[in-house]
Amino acid sequence: MMAREIETYGELAAGIQEIVISEEEIQERVAVLGRAISHDYAGRNPLLVGVLKGVLFFMADLLRAITLPVEVDFIAISRYATAGRDQGAVRLVKDLETPIDGRHVLFVEDVIDTGFTLHYLLRTLRARQPASLEVCVLFNKPQHRLIDIPIRYRGFDLPDRFVVGYGLDHRERYRNLPFVGLLKPQVLHDLPTE
Numbered sequence: 022m023m024a025r026e027i028e029t030y031g032e033l034a035a036g037i038q039e040i041v042i043s044e045e046e047i048q049e050r051v052a053v054l055g056r057a058i059s060h061d062y063a064g065r066n067p068l069l070v071g072v073l074k075g076v077l078f079f080m081a082d083l084l085r086a087i088t089l090p091v092e093v094d095f096i097a098i099s100r101y102a103t104a105g106r107d108q109g110a111v112r113l114v115k116d117l118e119t120p121i122d123g124r125h126v127l128f129v130e131d132v133i134d135t136g137f138t139l140h141y142l143l144r145t146l147r148a149r150q151p152a153s154l155e156v157c158v159l160f161n162k163p164q165h166r167l168i169d170i171p172i173r174y175r176g177f178d179l180p181d182r183f184v185v186g187y188g189l190d191h192r193e194r195y196r197n198l199p200f201v202g203l204l205k206p207q208v209l210h211d212l213p214t215e
């Protein structure tokens with residue numbers, strides 16, 4: 022069944038070794054998160070904020086699972102080239118278009134790993150004095166967490182493996198897979214294929 026699901030995606034999925042979270046599991050979980058957010062924010066017109074580009078698919082599905090009037094805005098960041106994975110120093114290359122002072126802001130992320138990126142971005146947003154600021158993360162990788170971030174809404178805990186799909190990329194590819202999968206080692210490590 023899993024193998025057939027991979028085959029459906031043809032050339033795109035040729036680099037996938039195994040499905041970690043299926044499309045159905047993702048959609049069910051996103052619906053649950055949407056219901057929880059709709060309940061908790063009733064009457065409050067929240068602003069959902071996401072970081073491009075990985076959050077695109079989660080944001081689109083989550084918005085449609087929320088039964089309240091909501092607004093959405095995005096920021097884009099670039100990581101400093103010298104920083105490496107553990108530094109988390111990021112630069113805003115696209116800021117929000119929406120003023121957030123006095124707004125109920127829900128920060129939506131696809132994946133949290135060390136927590137550095139989120140920590141930096143939350144500090145930046147908090148300085149603008151929103152009425153509230155909470156975090157919704159679809160994929161949590163707890164093994165590498167270096168900064169503790171309170172996560173109000175959490176989708177899945179992921180194993181300590183590099184995964185792609187549903188927004189997550191490897192060199193900008195695989196984002197458009199509807200499931201989350203493991204890459205074949207030869208793709209991950211850029212080895213020649215047969």
Ligand code: IMP
Nearest residue numbers: 133134135136137138182183184189190
């Ligand atoms: P951190 O929480 O600051 O370590 O950064 C998390 C960022 O690392 C995410 O926004 C992703 O861009 C990237 N990332 C972490 N794990 C994965 C993965 O398994 N696949 C693809 N990107 C990942």
Ligand code: MG
Nearest residue numbers: 075189190191
């Ligand atoms: Mg990436």
